[in-house]
Amino acid sequence: MDADLxxxxxxxxxxxxxVQARQLGLSVVLLDEQPRAGGQIxxxxxxPALRDRAILGPDYYAGAQLAEAFRDSGCRHISxxxxxxxxxxxxxxxSSEGASASLNCRHVLIASGAQERPMxxxxxxxxxxxxxxxAQILLKNPGLAAQDAVFAGSGPLLYLIVWQYLQAGIRVKxxxxxxxxGNYRSALRQxxxxxxGRHYLIKGLKLFREIKRAGIPFIRGVTELEALGDSGSGVSxxxxxxxxxxxxxxxxxxxxxxxxxxxxxxxxxxxxEHRWNDRQLxxxxxLDPWGQSSQSHISIAGDGSGIGGAVAAALRGRLAVQQxxxxxxxxxxxxxxxxxxxxxxxxxxxxAFRPFLDTLYRPTEPFRKPVREEVMxxxxxxxxxxxxxxxxxxxxMGPNQLKSFTRCGMGPCQGRQCGLTVxxxxxxxxxxxxxxxxxxxxxxxxxxxxxxxxxxxADPAATIDQETANEH
Amino acid sequence: MFQDVSxxxxxxxxxxxxxxxxxxxxxxxxxxxxxxxxxxNASRSTLVSGQSRGxxxxxxxxxxxxxxxxxxxxRQGCMTExxxxxxxxxxxxxxxxxxxxxxxxxxxGR
Ligand SMILES: Cc1cc2nc3c(=O)[nH]c(=O)nc-3n(C[C@H](O)[C@H](O)[C@H](O)COP(=O)(O)OP(=O)(O)OC[C@H]3O[C@@H](n4cnc5c(N)ncnc54)[C@H](O)[C@@H]3O)c2cc1C
Ligand code: FES
Numbered sequence: 339m340d341a342d343l344x345x346x347x348x349x350x351x352x353x354x355x356x357v358q359a360r361q362l363g364l365s366v367v368l369l370d371e372q373p374r375a376g377g378q379i380x381x382x383x384x385x386p387a388l389r390d391r392a393i394l395g396p397d398y399y400a401g402a403q404l405a406e407a408f409r410d411s412g413c414r415h416i417s418x419x420x421x422x423x424x425x426x427x428x429x430x431x432x433s434s435e436g437a438s439a440s441l442n443c444r445h446v447l448i449a450s451g452a453q454e455r456p457m458x459x460x461x462x463x464x465x466x467x468x469x470x471x472x473a474q475i476l477l478k479n480p481g482l483a484a485q486d487a488v489f490a491g492s493g494p495l496l497y498l499i500v501w502q503y504l505q506a507g508i509r510v511k512x513x514x515x516x517x518x519x520g521n522y523r524s525a526l527r528q529x530x531x532x533x534x535g536r537h538y539l540i541k542g543l544k545l546f547r548e549i550k551r552a553g554i555p556f557i558r559g560v561t562e563l564e565a566l567g568d569s570g571s572g573v574s575x576x577x578x579x580x581x582x583x584x585x586x587x588x589x590x591x592x593x594x595x596x597x598x599x600x601x602x603x604x605x606x607x608x609x610x611e612h613r614w615n616d617r618q619l620x621x622x623x624x625l626d627p628w629g630q631s632s633q634s635h636i637s638i639a640g641d642g643s644g645i646g647g648a649v650a651a652a653l654r655g656r657l658a659v660q661q662x663x664x665x666x667x668x669x670x671x672x673x674x675x676x677x678x679x680x681x682x683x684x685x686x687x688x689x690a691f692r693p694f695l696d697t698l699y700r701p702t703e704p705f706r707k708p709v710r711e712e713v714m715x716x717x718x719x720x721x722x723x724x725x726x727x728x729x730x731x732x733x734x735m736g737p738n739q740l741k742s743f744t745r746c747g748m749g750p751c752q753g754r755q756c757g758l759t760v761x762x763x764x765x766x767x768x769x770x771x772x773x774x775x776x777x778x779x780x781x782x783x784x785x786x787x788x789x790x791x792x793x794x795x796a797d798p799a800a801t802i803d804q805e806t807a808n809e810h
Numbered sequence: 811m812f813q814d815v816s817x818x819x820x821x822x823x824x825x826x827x828x829x830x831x832x833x834x835x836x837x838x839x840x841x842x843x844x845x846x847x848x849x850x851n852a853s854r855s856t857l858v859s860g861q862s863r864g865x866x867x868x869x870x871x872x873x874x875x876x877x878x879x880x881x882x883x884x885r886q887g888c889m890t891e892x893x894x895x896x897x898x899x900x901x902x903x904x905x906x907x908x909x910x911x912x913x914x915x916x917x918x919g920r
Contacts (some may be wrong), residue, residue, distance in 0.1 A: 371870060371889060372889075373891060378869070385838070387816050387818070387838070388815065388816050388817070388818075389816060389817040389818055390817060393815070420870075436882065453867065453869065453871045454867065463861065463863060465851040465852040465862050465863060465864030466851045466864060467866070468864075468865065468866050468867070468868070469866060469867050469868075471867065471868070471869065472865065472866065472867055472868035472869070475868040475869060475888075476812065476843060476846070476868065477815070479838065479840075479843075480814075480816065480836060480838050480839045480840075480843050480847075481814055481815055481816025481818065482812040482813065482814060482815065482843060482846065482847055483812065483813060483815045484811065484812045484813075485811070485813065506815045507815070508815065569861040569862045570862060572851045572852065572862070572864065590811070590851075601871075717863075717866075717872065717874065718873065719858065720856060720858040720859055720861075749873070750873040750876070750884070751871060751872055751873045754871045754872065755866075755867075755871065755872050786873075786884070788884065
């Protein structure tokens with residue numbers, strides 16, 4: 339046995355869980371494919387790239403404390419390691435620097451976080467079109483930003499990133515906001531929850547005011563978006579429609595964003611059951627209140643268990659560990675409950691705000707399910723909406739069958755950029771609930787490996803040398 | 811075009827080549843960041859239609875940033891940090907075919 343607990347992901351959920359598990363006396367190994375701890379929100383926090391701390395703001399630097407506690411916790415950290423399989427026996431396989439290795443643990447906590455929701459507009463495959471998260475990643479490491487970019491979509495993270503660009507002194511060409519005005523009305527029904535998270539509301543409003551004050555064009559009620567350009571030189575213009583009128587903006591850089599959704603590939607491929615979550619419009623794992631999945635040796639915490647934000651992610655990480663320590667016989671249920679009470683209350687408070695956010699920034703159908711036949715749904719295998727409609731007309735029943743009809747979802751990203759779109763599209767085309775239409779059946783390895791990487795498993799001499807793996 | 815806003819002129823640099831052209835970039839850059847910072851928005855072209863694609867997510871989920879690094883194809887540019895002497899090649903059309911097939915044999919998520 340290599341450790342009591344293996345954690346996948348060094349974001350707030352994984353780091354908080356590791357610290358907690360060490361305090362409860364568990365031996366812990368944490369793996370993350372990034373070179374340094376921090377996850378998405380605290381990416382690169384231990385070696386901040388920007389001299390000016392005002393650019394990313396205090397919520398980013400708040401992560402330094404957790405990262406330090408994690409560093410000092412005595413948890414073994416294997417960085418640069420992509421986990422590609424968790425077997426029913428608790429064996430975990432990962433690859434690092436082109437070689438594969440495995441670990442044996444009594445329990446696994448998946449804290450793999452979120453990714454941005456796909457936004458399949460016409461032209462989204464042109465070079466120069468990226469996610470807004472990508473813009474922020476480049477700011478956090480190594481400190482790059484693009485002048486005169488257009489940001490399009492909606493959601494708190496989009497506005498935060500625009501604000502961060504402005505703090506960096508970068509000109510923003512325009513913000514094209516796709517949130518429909520009608521969402522305000524529906525969101526008001528969630529006002530009770532919104533008020534419980536009023537500190538977030540106040541922060542958000544301040545951000546909006548500052549974006550407004552910067553005087554950049556902020557176009558509301560955008561109902562259509564298209565990136566124009568050619569494959570050779572990339573995007574050159576963005577066409578949009580707002581309040582019935584069409585307009586064009588020149589730009590070499592378009593950043594898209596419409597919220598984040600759980601990273602489900604590893605959990606699904608490990609056999610954890612998932613359900614369609616209609617409020618967050620994504621698949622979320624079936625979990626008990628401690629984050630225990632349908633697989634007895636796997637728990638899931640953080641945004642990978644449903645979007646809750648960084649504070650909730652850390653709380654869920656700690657709560658999951660309380661139960662794991664109990665399962666492994668390190669504490670009694672009474673001890674578990676006593677130490678968890680306060681975190682559970684905090685978590686409830688954090689999550690009370692979510693229904694309001696989910697309703698307010700619920701992306702509209704045309705941005706989730708493309709309308710024009712030529713729109714690329716599966717970027718890897720170049721499968722368009724037209725191809726998918728044709729497959730459905732020929733009797734294709736769901737996402738999994740669509741693979742054999744069109745190769746949709748069979749490229750290297752393994753459906754990460756088309757899976758949600760395809761779930762909703764196939765449900766619509768076959769007039770079924772999304773839950774019944776289902777998702778791709780995922781199998782390990784969850785990231786493409788070349789044969790050489792698998793060969794290292796068969797040949798122990800070639801396996802990653804434990805001493806030279808990127809450990810700290 | 812991406813520009814450096816770090817205000818850290820003191821960062822040590824490494825020497826890399828991109829499609830044979832030598833560049834000095836600060837340590838800690840990912841390969842994808844190096845492409846963008848040197849004015850290249852495309853990293854590969856696709857198998858089916860030969861379209862150019864560039865880094866899209868920068869966090870390891872989209873696989874649009876696949877490049878050849880030191881002779882090894884299909885490395886994720888956004889997850890690989892530059893090293894002194896690294897040779898990066900953008901992947902062109904058919905050059906990818908054999909590798910992609912090999913990948914799909916073991917890792918297509920079926
Ligand atoms: C691009 C992006 C930027 C964001 N920025 C912010 C922000 O600035 N502010 C904010 O409040 N929220 C932000 N969020 C929302 C974010 O999801 C949460 O705030 C928070 O980071 C969630 O924490 P987590 O611990 O659940 O997961 P994460 O922080 O996402 O951490 C998950 C970690 O798991 C690793 N991982 C995933 N799969 C594997 C695997 N198979 N093998 C090995 N490692 C793996 C990833 O590399 C990652 O480091 C962002 C989300 C995204 C996608
Ligand atoms: S840019 Fe998406 S995987 Fe690298």
